[in-house]
Amino acid sequence: MIIVLKHDASDAEKSAIKSVLAGRNFKVNEVKGEESTILAAVGKLAMDIREVAVLPGVANVIPISKPYKLASREFRPENTVVEIPNGRGQIIRVGGSRVVAIAGPCAVESRQQMLDAAAAVAHAGAVMLRGGAYKPRTSPYAFQGLGEEGLQYLKEAGEKYGLPVVTEIVAAENIPVMADYVDVYQVGARNMQNFELLKKLGALGKPVILKRGLSATIEELLMAAEYLLSAGTDKVILCERGIRTYEKATRNTLDLSAIPIMRSMTHLPIIVDPSHAVGIRDKIPPMGLAAIASGADGIIVEVHCHPEKALSDAAQALYPGQFEKLMRDIEALAPVVGKSVAHIRTAKPAAEKPAGTKKERITCAFSGKKGAYAEQAIERYFDGSVTAEAVDSFRDLFLAVVDGRADYGMVPIENSLAGSVYQNYDNLTQFEDVSIVGSVTLRIQHALLACKGATLDSIKTVYSHPQALSQCHDFLFAHKDWAQVEAVSTATAAKLVGEKNAPENAAIASSVNARLYDLTVLRDGIEDDPRNYTRFVIIAPNHLTGGAADQAFRQRLGEGTAPNMASFMFSTPNEPGALYECLGIFQQAHLNLSRLESRPIAGKPWRYWFYADAVLDESVADKESYVRTVLDALRAKTEDVRLLGVYNGS
DSSP states (O other): OEEEEOTTOOHHHHHHHHHHHHHTTOEEEEEEOSSOEEEEEEOSSOOOHHHHHTSTTEEEEEOOOSSOOTTBTTTOSSOOOEEEEOTTSOEEEESSSEEEEEEEOSBOOOHHHHHHHHHHHHHHTOSEEEOBSSOOOSSTTSOOOOTHHHHHHHHHHHHHTTOOEEEEOOOGGGHHHHTTTOSEEEEOGGGTTOHHHHHHHHHHTOOEEEEOOTTOOHHHHHHHHHHHHHHTOOOEEEEEOOBOOSOOSSSSBOOTTHHHHHHHHBOSOEEEOHHHHHOOGGGHHHHHHHHHHTTOSEEEEEBOSSGGGOSSOGGGOBOHHHHHHHHHHHHHHGGGGTOEEOOOOSSOOOOOOOTTOOOOOOEEEEESSTTOHHHHHHHHHHTTSSEEEEESSHHHHHHHHHTTSOSEEEEEEEETTTEEOHHHHHHHHHOTTEEEEEEEEEEOOOEEEEOTTOOTTTOOEEEEOHHHHHHTHHHHHTTTTSEEEEOSSHHHHHHHHHHHOOTTEEEEEOTHHHHHTTOEEEEEOOSSOSOOEEEEEEEEESOSTTGGGOHHHHGGGSOOOOOOEEEEEEEOOSSTTHHHHHHHHHHHTTOEEEEEEEEEETTEEEEEEEEEEEEOOTTOSOHHHHHHHHHHHHHTTOSEEEEEEEEBOO
């Protein structure tokens, strides 16, 4: 049963409730949500819920109707995020707003094979390394794995490239041997209902990837997960890997419909294994993309540097180049489904603070109020690892970063429909003590919000940010009698309408603000074009020791991927061909300009700053040195030039 506690329930009342449940042999888990705290009680004996409902501090009691209890949505309405630390001070989160990729060969064959594979998949964007040291094979004469020797190779390769190790466990007696090498245990399809193994694994409390059985139903998969959860672990990741059907064209049939279905049934994160599903190398990438489009939290795929020499599942192992292409495609797809791709940081973490020192919470500033799109971008990019701090304006945002009140700033820079946010280009000109260290793209979905009881007929005034108003032109054109009032941000507009609490006022903002400011959604999806995206850049101070390249500071960011973008700002002499010569420098350096923008230079009529975003050549190893060479060439042709940042712009 689920016991929802009152908001003002005391610790003593909570303890008394737990004591009553424990006395009836119930296992009790406390779950703190954003809006309420619940106690989830699971036991073998039935109990009249009215006995609990009358206890002090109890707001409501909800019986769990599913045969699987701890895995059900009733037990935990919010999605579970499984956290897996790597060796670089970073937490890999599975189940959050990022897409994770787990990759590596089917079987560990040699030390060099694993080092090569780890290097390849880490470069392409994997965040965990997979490989089988113990291989359960259909034939007793097939390669059975290297055992503990394979685990040693797997762990060495993972530690070298910052990748937590994922490997399959085939029998409970292997647990003592595997304990020192494995970060995430994988339970294969054949062992999904090996309940004694599941109980022993669950008792370890370590993350477990549980694969769906060859002919298992979704409910049977969730019941198997229940064994793990009831044994003690709360770190279970479900894996859809295809089921056996009458179809013979592929190895198995990948049941992608299971993903949205399971999403409604369970709070556990879900990943997909397209390699074992289709079993055909060229068919795996489209199925990997389809898995992400279906809502999966990640993929686990087989990658081998020389598949033709693989001792196991050679036909379904991707070449490193194929995996890299798949990851680039996932990077492009992720914003469409409201996610971003997780990455391993490239640098070692800074030295830890002395024992007993309180760890500071990293902050990221944004302009607006709680519920602003920029706050959602912060959650997307940092995946909940920083505190979002609201400021009143874009200028205050830059100031907060410069003077140290915030570690980072989330700055909207351009919209796919409304164009550039010119004010922030101007801020980049004025604040030389900040650099761009990353970027994130967010899909913008606008809603019309008003106080409860308001209708479209009662609205007379609509508030929003100027860009939001322009992005909803068609909707507003149909209501030409409404007055339009600009606000600092969409969330500020929603807050204002909530405070006014009058049926003649409305705000255009994200529907998230309805809950925050006690408003109702009169109309959703009112933007002119659903292909409405805003690109944000993340800024950080460059006036620390070592400037923007200061490793100790950059390691705090956690995103840490190899740079693929560079942003410049320059002004040219007022003479024929000046801009042409500058653009020629980018062409000679094989840098593709993805954006070129101009802004007036303050105090210099008819003179302009030019902003250029350049895509870096992937073949160049030391990209920062390469960019410095381009910067030196620009200095010879410009009146003024500044490097705004070298960063990952995925």
